[in-house]
Amino acid sequence: MQDLLRRYGPVLTGFIILIVAFWLLILVIIPNITLFESSFRPYLPVSEIGGPKDTYSLNNYLKVFNGSIETSFLGLSFQVPVHVLTFWLTIWYSVVVTALCFALAYPVAYYMAKIANPRSLPTLTLLLFVPLWVSEVLRAFAWWIILAFKGPLNSLLLFIGAIDKPIRWITDYDAVMIGLVYTYILFMLFPLYNAISSLDTNQIEAAEDLGAPWWKIHWRIVLPHAKPGVASGAVMVFMLSAGSLLVPSILGSTTSQWFTQTIQQWMNDALDWNTASAYAFLLLFLCTAFVSLVMWVFRVKLSDIAK
Amino acid sequence: MYKFRQSLAHLYMGAFLIYLLIPLLVMAGAAFNDSKLPSIVPWRGTTGRWFVELAGDERMWLAFRNTLLVAVAVALLAIVVGTAAAILINSISGRVRTVIYGMMISTILIPGAVIGISTLLMWNKIGVPPGLHLSVLGQVSYIAAMVMLLVLARLQSFDPALEEAALDLGASHGQVMRRILLPHLYPAIGAGAAVAFFQSIENFNVTQFTRGGADTLTVYVFSKVRAGITPTINALAVIMIGITIVAAILYELRRRRIERMMARVSPE
Numbered sequence: 180m181q182d183l184l185r186r187y188g189p190v191l192t193g194f195i196i197l198i199v200a201f202w203l204l205i206l207v208i209i210p211n212i213t214l215f216e217s218s219f220r221p222y223l224p225v226s227e228i229g230g231p232k233d234t235y236s237l238n239n240y241l242k243v244f245n246g247s248i249e250t251s252f253l254g255l256s257f258q259v260p261v262h263v264l265t266f267w268l269t270i271w272y273s274v275v276v277t278a279l280c281f282a283l284a285y286p287v288a289y290y291m292a293k294i295a296n297p298r299s300l301p302t303l304t305l306l307l308f309v310p311l312w313v314s315e316v317l318r319a320f321a322w323w324i325i326l327a328f329k330g331p332l333n334s335l336l337l338f339i340g341a342i343d344k345p346i347r348w349i350t351d352y353d354a355v356m357i358g359l360v361y362t363y364i365l366f367m368l369f370p371l372y373n374a375i376s377s378l379d380t381n382q383i384e385a386a387e388d389l390g391a392p393w394w395k396i397h398w399r400i401v402l403p404h405a406k407p408g409v410a411s412g413a414v415m416v417f418m419l420s421a422g423s424l425l426v427p428s429i430l431g432s433t434t435s436q437w438f439t440q441t442i443q444q445w446m447n448d449a450l451d452w453n454t455a456s457a458y459a460f461l462l463l464f465l466c467t468a469f470v471s472l473v474m475w476v477f478r479v480k481l482s483d484i485a486k
Numbered sequence: 487m488y489k490f491r492q493s494l495a496h497l498y499m500g501a502f503l504i505y506l507l508i509p510l511l512v513m514a515g516a517a518f519n520d521s522k523l524p525s526i527v528p529w530r531g532t533t534g535r536w537f538v539e540l541a542g543d544e545r546m547w548l549a550f551r552n553t554l555l556v557a558v559a560v561a562l563l564a565i566v567v568g569t570a571a572a573i574l575i576n577s578i579s580g581r582v583r584t585v586i587y588g589m590m591i592s593t594i595l596i597p598g599a600v601i602g603i604s605t606l607l608m609w610n611k612i613g614v615p616p617g618l619h620l621s622v623l624g625q626v627s628y629i630a631a632m633v634m635l636l637v638l639a640r641l642q643s644f645d646p647a648l649e650e651a652a653l654d655l656g657a658s659h660g661q662v663m664r665r666i667l668l669p670h671l672y673p674a675i676g677a678g679a680a681v682a683f684f685q686s687i688e689n690f691n692v693t694q695f696t697r698g699g700a701d702t703l704t705v706y707v708f709s710k711v712r713a714g715i716t717p718t719i720n721a722l723a724v725i726m727i728g729i730t731i732v733a734a735i736l737y738e739l740r741r742r743r744i745e746r747m748m749a750r751v752s753p754e
Contacts, residue, residue, distance in 0.1 A: 183577040186649050188659030198570040203586070206627035207593055210604035217607050283502070290499045294492070301741065303499075305734050310506045312730045314688050316707045317723045321509035323711065324516055324524055331512055334527040361509065393491065414595070422597030425690050425704075429711055439599050439691075446603060446695060456607065459600045466597060481588050 211463075218457035239457035262441060262458075269438040270465065272352055273420040276359045280367040280416045281409065283360070288371035288408075289401065293380060311365045319429040322358045323349075326430070354430040355437070359420045366419060367412035374408025375401060410477035414470050421466060438462055510727055517720035524717040536721040543718060549706035553687055556618050556625070556702060560686040561679045563626045568633025568678055569671065575634070576641045591635075593628040598691025601627055606696050616698035624692040629685050633678035640674035 183192045219235040227233065243262045250259050259267075295303060310318065325332050326348035333345040348354055378401060386396045402409070427437035442462065445455035474481065516524045520533035540546060575587055593601075605624040606616055614620070644667070652662050668675075690704045697705060703722075710719050 183574070186577075186646075186653070186659070187663055191659055191663055195570045195574050198567055199574050199586075202567045202571065202627070202630055203589055206605075206623055206630075207589070210601075210608040210627075213608040213611060214600070214604035286495070286498050287502050290495050294495050295499070301738065303503075305738055306503055307506065309727075309730055309734060310510060312684065312734070313510060313723075313727055314704060314707070316690060316704050316711070317513065317719075317726065318509065320707070320711050320719065320723070321513035324526075325509060325512055327525060329527070330525055331527050361506075418595050418597065422599060422691065424599060424694065425708060428708070439597070442599055442603070443694070452603070452607060455603055459597075459603045462597055463600045466595065470595060481591055 214456045215460060217453050218460050220453045222451040222453050239454045240461070242454055242457070243461070265436045265441055266438050266461065266465075268352070268436075269421055270469075272356060272359075273417050276356055276363070276420045277367075277413050277416045279356070279360050280364045281371075281413065284364050284368040284371055284412070288368055288375050288405075289397075291372050292376035292378070293383065307365060307368070315362055316425050316429070318362050319358050319426045322354065322361060323429055326354050326357065349430060350432050350434070352432075352435045354432065355427050355435055358426040358430040359423060362423075362426055363416045363419045366415040370408040370411040370415070371405060372408075374405040374411075378404045406477050407479050410473055410479045414473050417469055417473075418466055421469075422462070513720055514724045514727060516717055517724045519717065522716060524715055524720050536717040537724075539716070540718040540721045545701065546703075546706060546718075546722070549701035549703050552618060552700055553703040556622055556693075557683045557686040559622045560625045560629055561682040563622065564629045564633045564682040565675050565679050567626060567630040568682075569637050569675055571630065571634040572637035572641055573667070575638060590631050593631045596628065598689070599695065602692040602695030605692070616696055618693075618697060618700045618702070620696035620698075621689075621693045621702070624696050625686050625689050629682045632681055632685065633675075636678045636681065637671055637674045640671055644670050 183195065187195070218239055219237065220233060221236065221238060223230070223232055243266070244260045246261045247258045248261055248264065249256060250264055291300065291303060324330055327333075328345055328347055328349075332348065333342075336342045337345065348357075382400055383396055386400055391399070422439060423437070424439040424443060427435065427440055431437065431440070438458070439462070442455050442458045445451050445458060449455075470481075473479075512526055513524075515526045517536055518532050518534070519526055519529055520531040520535070521528070571590055575583060575590070578586070601624050605620055605627070609620055609623075610616070648666050649662050652666050657665070687702075688704065689702075690708065693702050693705060694708075701709075707719055707722065
């Protein structure tokens with residue numbers, strides 16, 4: 180701070196602090212406090228806002244527990260409130276998407292870091308970056324075309340004789356998962372690649388020379404070294420999946436519902452902004468909890484994740 | 487056995503690339519199919535009429551203009567905020583730094599829907615109606631953090647002694663900033679502006695909640711996809727992918743040229 184004053188003088192220092200304060204206070208903290216405050220207020224006609232009925236309560240949060248439906252998970256069936264189910268399924272499928280992304284991206288990251296010819300690496304990276312630059316809405320749309328009932332995937336499978344009649348792909352959460360994995364896998368790939376490429380290849384060779392089987396090399400040497408990358412990728416993919424609105428809206432079926440869609444319904448269809456706030460706050464809370472959990476499990480710091 | 491694993495690895499990499507690129511090809515292909523529904527099967531003949539139809543769509547042009555305006559505004563604001571934040575973070579230490587830095591970073595992780603709703607609510611409280619100006623503010627709130635990270639990385643290679651020297655030689659504070667610090671940061675600020683610009687074009691979640699009635703391209707495409715589509719969206723996709731690929735190739739050529747130049751300067 181003293182340093183800043185000495186170098187840039189009081190005026191510029193004042194500006195810098197003002198700008199940062201504008202960012203953190205006006206753009207981040209106060210909006211979130213407003214969100215939190217609104218989430219406890221009832222939804223009232225304009226004339227009654229500020230009136231005797233406008234009191235704080237937990238009612239908006241309790242709406243999560245309204246309306247039960249029957250569901251089954253892992254063979255057990257039980258009664259669950261609709262929104263709790265949506266919330267739970269959003270978390271569950273986001274975790275599955277994260278795991279799938281890791282499983283698919285890990286070999287590629289290892290290949291790029293340790294096997295690929297260094298000369299072809301820039302071209303490879305460039306090819307991988309092309310889909311990343313194409314907008315998310317278009318990537319989801321591309322899968323909408325591919326997975327359509329009379330679309331190219333079914334035609335191809337029918338043609339090569341893998342199936343007798345077309346499969347309905349856009350059903351339940353299937354297409355949402357396919358879309359989410361495709362959309363966010365690169366956010367897993369690049370942190371993993373960065374982490375693995377910093378591993379000294381000699382360590383792998385030493386393990387090979389000493390007779391370690393390939394899976395043991397990955398389990399005991401590569402994976403522990405890549406831990407910060409795994410944590411970073413997992414957090415990114417999970418947050419993006421759980422917070423995604425585009426992919427579940429475009430690739431969702433009649434029986435799939437994402438938590439962000441529920442928030443959007445409260446916001447834009449029911450026009451009940453206060454309940455939407457409560458739900459948005461729940462989502463924020465979940466995400467914070469998840470990030471903290473991952474950071475604790477992997478013993479990494481927030482600054483390691485945002486790289 | 488080793489050879490076998492090696493070829494398996496190459497094969498997997500190839501399959502992965504195909505997996506990433508095929509959807510884009512399918513989507514692009516559908517833009518040229520003379521069929522009311524966007525698909526590549528059955529092929530009903532090649533046509534360019536979806537491009538013509540797209541060019542005649544006024545709503546698309548309006549959305550396009552909005553997108554550019556928002557992206558430019560976001561890029562400008564984000565580089566100012568991000569650079570100031572990086573300079574501040576770089577000159578403080580200890581607990582305060584950890585807290586402020588943590589707060590800045592965490593903005594990247596806040597779900598877009600939450601940013602959108604909270605921005606809308608706060609400005610609505612003080613009587614500012616929703617619209618693209620709020621989308622700009624909402625987007626800046628997390629994109630600035632990305633710029634901050636880029637500039638902060640560049641600051642690591644900055645030699646503060648240069649500023650000392652300038653001050654000793656009688657430079658004013660403004661001159662130190664303008665002539666010494668900022669020129670060193672320009673590459674990172676430029677990269678930050680590019681990142682901010684493209685992040686803004688991509689953004690859907692924040693924009694969706696704050697936009698009021700205005701369209702951006704992403705919102706336009708989204709509404710088209712939901713409400714019965716014609717392949718005009720595919721035509722738009724072809725153009726966007728085309729721009730992406732051209733930009734990527736230009737970038738690669740420039741990189742190769744710099745590499746060759748470096749090789750010539752320092753022959754080993």
